[in-house]
Amino acid sequence: MTQLQTSESQGALHFAYWVPNVSGGLVVSTIEQRTHWGLDYNVRLAQAAERAGFDYALSQIRFTAGYGAEHQHESVSFSQALLHATTRLKVLAAILPGPWSPAVVAKQLATIDHISNGRIAINVVSGWFKGEFTAIGEPWLEHDERYRRSEEFIRALKGIWTQDSFTMRGDFYRFHNYTLSPKPVQQPHPEIFQGGSSRAARDMASRVSDWYFTNGNTPENLKAQIDDIRAKARENGHRVRIGVNAFVIARDTEEEAQQVLADIIKHAHVEAVHAFGDAVKQAGQASPEGQGNWATSTFEDLVQYNDGFRTNLIGTPAQIAERIIALKAVGVDLVLTGFLHFIEEVEYFGTKVLPLVRELEAAAATRQSRALEAA
Template sequence: MSENAPLKFAYWVPNVSGGLVTSTIEQRTEFTYDYNKKLAVLAENSGFEYALSQVRYASSYGAAQQHDPAAFSLGLLTATERLKLIVAAHPGLWHPAILAKFGITADIISEGRFAVNIVSGWFKDEFTGLGEPWLEHDERYRRTEEFIRVLRGLWTQPNFEFSGDFYRIHDFSLRPQPFDVPGRAHPEIFQGGNSTAARKLAGRVSDWYFSNGKDFDGFSEQVADVRGFAADNDHAVRFGLNGFVIARDSEAEARDVLREIVDKADAGAVEGFRKSVQQAGNSTSDGKGMWADSEFADLVQYNDGFRTGLIGTPEQIAHRIVEYKKRGANLLLLGFLHYLEDVEHFGKKILPIVRELEADLDRTGDPIGVGNAR
């Protein structure tokens, strides 16, 4: 993807209950399929190209109810025309060949709009509760690398062979193959993580690397690190960044909403989540694991979305988004408080400013004010 290509936008599918913040603040967001069908159509008509269906098998972090991301995404694919659905999937709970086969069918039904986000896993209870082994941190990423290599191989090679520590494939072909999309070798493979193991994984095998919410310097550091690993492996990787949008007529109004979200946080759920995820993050030798340095307020939103700072007026948010583009972002993965209203507002009020700033960036290298975005 050219650095001058327009930014792509994705949204977190609310396929689990509780909304996108663990707070008792009003959230006019539902996890029902009917609500999500309306949202998906609205989103693709508001400039969103992707939607990520999150994976949760057990009640946790304020999400008492959960829809399966693969089945839910397939339903949303049939309800839309252009939107690409990214299905989150866990190695260890999926076999790569079964996901590959499901993906081919979904890709053909949707004419090339299926993608995956391979999640190495942080919630130990989901694995042990289902009787599956819980691997240590770096072992989970070793398994994920094999999983991705098998997934890609089965999507692109007949009579595929693979012999690893976790998976073995013997002279196997999947037919039919994924939908033929010009310029696309196979359905896109996304992967997240913050640790060195996650960054090296992206630099070897993934198409996209998702970052948790980060400020400018934190995101730039991740991009530089992953790009270095990718260069060592003659591999190309694109970058997605998580963020939560609070857009109001004034910055003060937006900050008031953020304050209310945090003040009304479900403290028990957030603390429970923090104990689970920071154990996983701190299990890395260099302390770079997911959520390892997150504060309570950061964890009120999935994946540190407040840290990206998309909070203020439409103009402020647009300028900040384009600054992230300058630092390497190819895609913004966004969450909202009131999805139907906020997604429509983003498409009408924020996205046009982003596109104007991108045009300025192409002409001048630095649109007015972007370099000073806070």
């Protein structure tokens, strides 16, 4: 591990969960999922996650049906409802540049930040679903142009949230002596997250984002991404933290966990998986280097929307805790989790897995402290 990774990942790992505000759960499978996209279920889930020790919840943004997701609640208003039902959890509202303007988002989130006492954040989604953009009359930009627009979007948000008489003359957004009042509670501004695996996504994060989400992957492959993005960020005088997607199947025995995974894939909605794969691979392979999100995903990977099986948090609580610590060792700061049966599995994770993670973190910190004392 490099010194940079040690210093940037020595704090306690953060944990987030995907908010199921979109129907169909987190796997494209006909297997039973004791999860619901409605508000009542999600309020109970948010409260359970808060009790279990989760730090963040990520609401999803979808405008149209498809790929097993027939119903979608809007992300910003849904996030606000979850904030009203909790006291500590921070909720990330997913936003698509294009349908939203930065002026509207800045105003919305500043108000929600006051209402929630500083617990709103934003996840800027550059876009992967071409059909969704065309269905609502939005232009579909080329891959790197989508990220260039997102970077300008973030620069606009930061300017509005931190400056008076903000002026910007960009290719996508323009402001003339605009002053937002009141500014957000959080200083210098609400946390800004983004996703992606392509060169354009990583470069954007290394310049402007607070957090960078990547699809699920092995520690070895994640390390290459993290080393790259942090080297670029260091050159830019910027710091970015890393989150990784993971679908968690924690059971009392490894055999039980592996059987659940096998059943999910066995009952995959084949047509929906192939349709989703065609759409997202077009997005991932459209990057100049052909290595964006999903560019190399297999059918089995795509049964979970964001390659969550690849992270391999599947097994007993002890196995999963050790694998989470391995993620931290390569520079991961946050694990973004999905589950088959959300409420009961979030509670199990909080009771059985998180305490083991904290024990392993404490033991590692003790060893590091002793090593420094002996040096």
